[in-house]
Amino acid sequence: MTDVPQRRLQGTVRVVGSGLLGASIGLGLRQQGVDVILEDVSPAARNLAIDYGAGRVGGADDHPTLIVVCVPPDVTADIVERELAAYPEALVTDVASVKVAPLRELEKRGVDVSRYIGSHPMAGRERGGPLSARADLFVGRPWVVAGHDGIGYRAAAALEDLILDLGATPIEMTPEEHDAGVAVVSHAPQVVASLMAARLRDAPDTSLGLAGQGVRDVTRIAASDPTLWVQILGANAGGVAEVLRALREDLDGVISALDEPEHPGALRVLAETIGAGNAGVSRLPGKHGQSKTYRQVIVMVDDTPGQLGRLLTEMGEIGVNLEDLRLEHSPGAQFGLAEVSVVPEHEERLIDDLVRRGWTIAGA
Amino acid sequence: MTDVPQRRLQGTVRVVGSGLLGASIGLGLRQQGVDVILEDVSPAARNLAIDYGAGRVGGADDHPTLIVVCVPPDVTADIVERELAAYPEALVTDVASVKVAPLRELEKRGVDVSRYIGSHPMAGRERGGPLSARADLFVGRPWVVAGHDGIGYRAAAALEDLILDLGATPIEMTPEEHDAGVAVVSHAPQVVASLMAARLRDAPDTSLGLAGQGVRDVTRIAASDPTLWVQILGANAGGVAEVLRALREDLDGVISALDEPEHPGALRVLAETIGAGNAGVSRLPGKHGQSKTYRQVIVMVDDTPGQLGRLLTEMGEIGVNLEDLRLEHSPGAQFGLAEVSVVPEHEERLIDDLVRRGWTIAGA
Structure with a gap:
């Protein structure tokens, strides 16, 4: 192609x-x-x-x-x-x-x-x-x-x-630039995902039943192969440790703030933590290297073969390009939710045209 | 619908x-x-x-x-x-x-x-x-x-x-079960995603250029609103702190292992960390509450409206149900990679039929 x-x-x-x-x-x-x-x-x-x-x-x-x-x-x-x-x-x-x-x-x-x-x-x-x-x-x-x-x-x-x-x-x-780069965008995220996923190991089923897309995304790569990752982490130990040490310093601050949430400054620490995350994630290059914000439209889709295809084909007919797509299956329901990302200029037209074609919009 | x-x-x-x-x-x-x-x-x-x-x-x-x-x-x-x-x-x-x-x-x-x-x-x-x-x-x-x-x-x-x-x-x-549940499947993952994303804030552009789907997934929810999250974390401080404290204990072990990778037992700590993550993530309920493993097939899709719809429509014609779907855009390329998840029994037939219909499989 x-x-x-x-x-x-x-x-x-x-x-x-x-x-x-x-x-x-x-x-x-x-x-x-x-x-x-x-x-x-x-x-x-x-x-x-x-x-x-x-x-x-x-x-x-x-x-x-x-x-x-x-x-x-x-x-x-x-x-x-x-x-x-x-x-x-x-x-x-x-x-x-x-x-x-x-x-x-x-x-x-x-x-x-x-x-x-x-x-x-x-x-x-x-x-x-x-x-x-x-x-x-x-x-x-x-x-x-x-x-x-x-x-x-x-x-x-x-x-x-x-x-x-x-x-x-x-x-x-340079080799140093490479190893520092993969430490922060690949190796440390792997450790963080694994550490978070490890918390799910002994959580009660009732807790796991509340899991949404967020925790699934955070822990997806925790399914990686231990044998390979031991070698990778061992071979880039210094760089990964440096990233994780900085993370631990912030983590200590969050735990202290949570231990005394009434303490002056505790909420500021929490706000700064989430704010620093906002700033960091916004730096990840988007599609085709651009850093661009898309709008998400959630559409209900019957859970039968071809239904999602029909949705995306109709999006093509409407002339709206799909920038990203996530699927979420509702527990116990015979349909899924498709979160489609489009450029902001297309959001309103997409919703209007999909509704006219009989689709149910479950969020935007 | x-x-x-x-x-x-x-x-x-x-x-x-x-x-x-x-x-x-x-x-x-x-x-x-x-x-x-x-x-x-x-x-x-x-x-x-x-x-x-x-x-x-x-x-x-x-x-x-x-x-x-x-x-x-x-x-x-x-x-x-x-x-x-x-x-x-x-x-x-x-x-x-x-x-x-x-x-x-x-x-x-x-x-x-x-x-x-x-x-x-x-x-x-x-x-x-x-x-x-x-x-x-x-x-x-x-x-x-x-x-x-x-x-x-x-x-x-x-x-x-x-x-x-x-x-x-x-x-x-009970309220206690609820708060313990959201602490581990929602609030702690939010903190972890934010802490990881914060590391990207000052990383050089060259490092960010190496970012793949893994770090994007781990940090996606780091884009959340600080004002709301300060309130949520403050109101569930004890439960979230408990999860994060357990995570910090494991993190300390990883950092120590990375500081002395030649030390006997260091690699075992790393292997156990990744292994515990494997065990945890496998407990997340899948589609319709089942815990099931799907196979992923990566298909190249032209980055034009309707192409992904055509793929999924053809998957419907082949009679294979889509369990999950992820899109990845190749930097600089005019096409994307669609990772479709299907039940293992359908993988081979899907690949064969898609190739026969002219699609390029970029991984399975």
Whole structure:
């Protein structure tokens, strides 16, 4: 549904690690006609990814121009070192979700990093296994290129070609900038979601019955895989701790205020906490990088196949673009509530036209 | 789109406070043909709600059978006391989002609470003003009835009639159960979201550019109104503090583990934190009260009106019911990613049929 850009990458790419990311890279490159060698510590996993079309078995005659290491964070430095030694002509990158630790580890070992540059595709989902792989996994996503002083701009060109061939957008930052960034927008939110969700573990059923969309959103990512997250948090420990320490300081203030709500200044602390949250969340970039406020209209939708489709098709007929959509199922009811977000200029017309078409508006 | 149930409530209802909740109650009752008197400390706000169709001005001859106090938490007890005194035949309820504090305050003042019973509609949105009111605001939502020893079952019958007339589902619990429940599923998540979002306030733009759906979900409710939340948190301070104190204890453990990730047991603490979050989030009731796991399929959708509708209509044709849906817009791209949740049995068929119909699957 999008134009396939012209292939940029030349030569053979060797992908080490055929899980979700490795196999998706292989699939995406194969779709561009790039020759891809797949490797994995598990021959079964590698063969599965090869059967899936993500590449081929390598041989002694292969001379890859680019090697992409797609293994867990705790073995990334080991494999990068091994690949640099085994293929003295190739550029080596990795896709681990931390960037300082692998580079420091390589430097500590005295590895020449003039052919190594770390990277991190912000591919959203952390679900494992080659069977989850998709050629389009990276399309439209940012892909961080974490340059360092030990590698020249031209030496890293093949990595940028790879990123563009996969439909992603290269974003250059230092390993430190990257790790500080993911600490605050990914790793700390994961911890916070998990800590909040842990409170639900022993809550009575009656309490859980009152749960609305708010707590569901706050805790959604708490369903993440512990094994992977232990590695990520361990490898970015300092940055995450820094964010969490600042959060704990604010949390202490909130708890003190709640312990003595009659105390002068207690309510001010609470107001400042919510206000600081207002200011923070408003900084998140919106759709297409804009920071824009939409209006929400809640429409009742029968809980049968195709009904939501009918609603959105009719929104299209009305000529109103959907900016976001959330579904909420009413407990015990045979219908759901669809919260559609539209630009403010379209809100009134949308409501009028939907009502005229027989839809019930349950809120705006 | 749902059957309108037969009206149950008899007599006149007096609604005090004509903001979102009061005006919505008025609109909903008027739709059932119930006589509604509207009152507000601001005559302008009252007149606006009356113009909107939410009720009429009261007179000296009115003898309401039920009075619904829809004012901010900090003045709820005052107004309930006043209404009990002014209308000695009426049942009085309130809709404040805390239930222990108003009852305790009334008891402390020696008010006879045999005609007072608190309640709380879980109406989801906290957006203010009569212009946001909707007759359907409560349809399908739980509405807590917080009974107490000082009022008999039959005396409270009119409240249950009101709830059913508005299409909501009455849920009985004690004020203590209610406040403990909203502390853990609403008030503490609000604080946690605000504290996390506050970290984004001073983060560099480069960090924010890496933000994905996770941090957006965790911090979405951080956009809530500080004025309202100060009152809610202040009125449920003890319950919220208890949840946050337990969270802080776990947070301290995480920070210690991150400070010394090489220390024996540090990784175990991190794994247990993520694991406890897994256990907690899995307890949130799913659709129709079931706790069920769905499969997610990500489909690329052109960012033009009607395209998402076409997708969901085709899902209806394929005969697969949509359990949940999330939209994600790729930065800079002219298409979005629709993450549709379906029961596991339908996943494979959905993917096959969508691909056959020309859709691009970007993940599963």
